[in-house]
Amino acid sequence: MKYDLIIKGGNVVLRDGVRQLDIGIKNEKISCIAEEITEDATEVIDAAGQYVMPGMIDTHVHISEPGRAEWEGFETGSMALAAGGTTSYVEMPLNALPATINRDNLNLKLEAAVNQNYVDYGFYGGLVPENLDKLEELADAGVLAFKCFMSDITSDVPGDFTNVDDYTLYKGMQKLAELDQILCIHAENPSVTSKLAVEFVREGKTTAMDYVDSRPIFTEVDAVQRAILFAKETGCKLHIVHISTSEAVQVILKAQQEGVDVTVESCPHYFSMTAEDVEQIGVKAKCQPPLRKAKDQAKLWDELMNGNINWLTSDHSPCTEDLKQGNLFEAWGGISGAQNNVDLMFDLAVKQRGLAVNKFVDLIATNPAARFNLPNKGEIAVSKDADIILVDPNQSYTVKREDLYYKNKHSAYEGRKIDCRVTKTILRGNIVFDLNQGIVGTPKGKLLSASK
Structure with missing residues (x-):
């Protein structure tokens, strides 16, 4: 199988704890979680040293x-x-x-x-x-x-x-x-x-x-x-x-x-x-x-x-x-x-x-x-939506107005130093935010529907 995206070597947060694993993503879903994925992928992310969580x-x-x-x-x-x-x-x-x-x-x-x-x-x-x-x-x-x-x-x-x-x-x-x-x-x-x-x-x-x-x-x-x-x-x-x-x-x-x-x-x-x-x-x-x-x-x-x-x-x-x-x-x-x-x-x-x-x-x-009855969300597990974030616990930054995406760029947190950083946000397998690139691509958000 060729994956759309593989996230390699991150500290993956599962329900029962944290393990160093690879995650393979195909067709917007988490398709494989393993100690090592050797198959090819269109894109590979090196997550070493970072937490990988929903x-x-x-x-x-x-x-x-x-x-x-x-x-x-x-x-x-x-x-x-x-x-x-x-x-x-x-x-x-x-x-x-x-x-x-x-x-x-x-x-x-x-x-x-x-x-x-x-x-x-x-x-x-x-x-x-x-x-x-x-x-x-x-x-x-x-x-x-x-x-x-x-x-x-x-x-x-x-x-x-x-x-x-x-x-x-x-x-x-x-x-x-x-x-x-x-x-x-x-x-x-x-x-x-x-x-x-x-x-x-x-x-x-x-x-x-x-x-x-x-x-x-x-x-x-x-x-x-x-x-x-x-x-x-x-x-x-x-x-x-x-x-x-x-x-x-x-x-x-x-x-x-x-x-x-x-x-x-x-x-x-x-x-x-x-x-x-x-x-x-x-x-x-x-x-x-x-x-x-x-x-x-x-x-x-x-x-x-x-x-x-x-x-x-x-x-x-x-x-x-x-x-x-x-x-x-x-x-x-x-x-x-x-x-x-x-x-x-x-x-x-x-x-x-x-x-x-x-x-x-x-x-x-x-x-x-x-x-909220969203069974495809909220967890790193096979068949779930590949909604994944990478969090680097070793980065620090200060909240600045110019970095805010709000329409009105004010926040009570301006000037606050935070010793942790989100480096990537992935929505159903699509990178939508990257720390170096900012917001990536066009809007891909879909309307949520609850399972009753």
């Missing part, structure tokens, strides 16, 4: 096209994902306009995405108060999961996303349970956080520490507890997004032990920056839930290292630079992070804290692939 599956990405493409488009967003070692992503039902809350709006997004993505992609449907009768048509149209906000969303823009009330959450969960769909939830208590914000601003308390104090830990815990209570009542499958506190993780862990079908994600920014750091970084590091104080971040690290967080996502939430102005209460809340997931967390978790590399792969690929 590409990241980022299930929390905001692309703002159509409607707000000046914030981020499919082309630039997927370039950043590819450069950061992501080979598949699931796109949130906001911040594009109109929001993805019915089939017509989903079709607009599907049309905008064609021939623009450098990695594979899928979409969420939204749950909002006005679309309870549209959930089934979104499920039938192939969305991979649904998303709602228990936190407050304030927008007067027609077609924008809105948060749920308790009735919508309950009835939506009932319907999604019937449809066997996952509901992903942004969990914060809005009645407390919104009024605290008004109070703090009125009193002139607008520092980074004031901002985190306006969204206290208990507001996240309370919303998580209510979501789980509703899930117990309805049987809906839950996934809690971007959790920032150990206290909330413990609530979710207890529910899992009681048999509730719930999973949890967190994001690199909650492990790499603290509220104290925001004093120096500024509004580029504003997000919701907020970055927590160092003492609370330490407890979240314990949860990750103990295996209590199911996977990692970027929550890439970009905007134009003018929206990142003012104080922490005025500026847009979102961190541009799609390009620094794998390298940053590999450095922090594997190199600095000793997390096993195969456990790291679970966090970035294997677990989300299983939860």
Whole structure:
């Protein structure tokens, strides 16, 4: 057999550990894994000294096209994902306009995405108060999961996303349970956080520490507890997004032990920056839930290292630079992070804290692939899609604006030194990013479809 591509001599990350192996790729699939492959190939990559692992599956990405493409488009967003070692992503039902809350709006997004993505992609449907009768048509149209906000969303823009009330959450969960769909939830208590914000601003308390104090830990815990209570009542499958506190993780862990079908994600920014750091970084590091104080971040690290967080996502939430102005209460809340997931967390978790590399792969690929029913993704194994990244643990670099692929080249990680580097990203056997060449070729991303 002549292979399309052979990756030779790398430290291949398998489910049960790491072995020095060759990988043969044919027709976009992993065709052979062996100690040595002697057959010919159209192309050969020498991976000696590097980790060879499945590409990241980022299930929390905001692309703002159509409607707000000046914030981020499919082309630039997927370039950043590819450069950061992501080979598949699931796109949130906001911040594009109109929001993805019915089939017509989903079709607009599907049309905008064609021939623009450098990695594979899928979409969420939204749950909002006005679309309870549209959930089934979104499920039938192939969305991979649904998303709602228990936190407050304030927008007067027609077609924008809105948060749920308790009735919508309950009835939506009932319907999604019937449809066997996952509901992903942004969990914060809005009645407390919104009024605290008004109070703090009125009193002139607008520092980074004031901002985190306006969204206290208990507001996240309370919303998580209510979501789980509703899930117990309805049987809906839950996934809690971007959790920032150990206290909330413990609530979710207890529910899992009681048999509730719930999973949890967190994001690199909650492990790499603290509220104290925001004093120096500024509004580029504003997000919701907020970055927590160092003492609370330490407890979240314990949860990750103990295996209590199911996977990692970027929550890439970009905007134009003018929206990142003012104080922490005025500026847009979102961190541009799609390009620094794998390298940053590999450095922090594997190199600095000793997390096993195969456990790291679970966090970035294997677990989300299983939860989102993507059987061809998430693992280095024969017959799987050849979605592969090469990671060099011995390279270091500093994040610079000019190296970012985002449409708006700002990031809370600017100036940060990372002691690890993604050197190649391979999508279904096609090299889409090379450290020396940059983005390679034309967009080859395909629409993801879940196996039910």
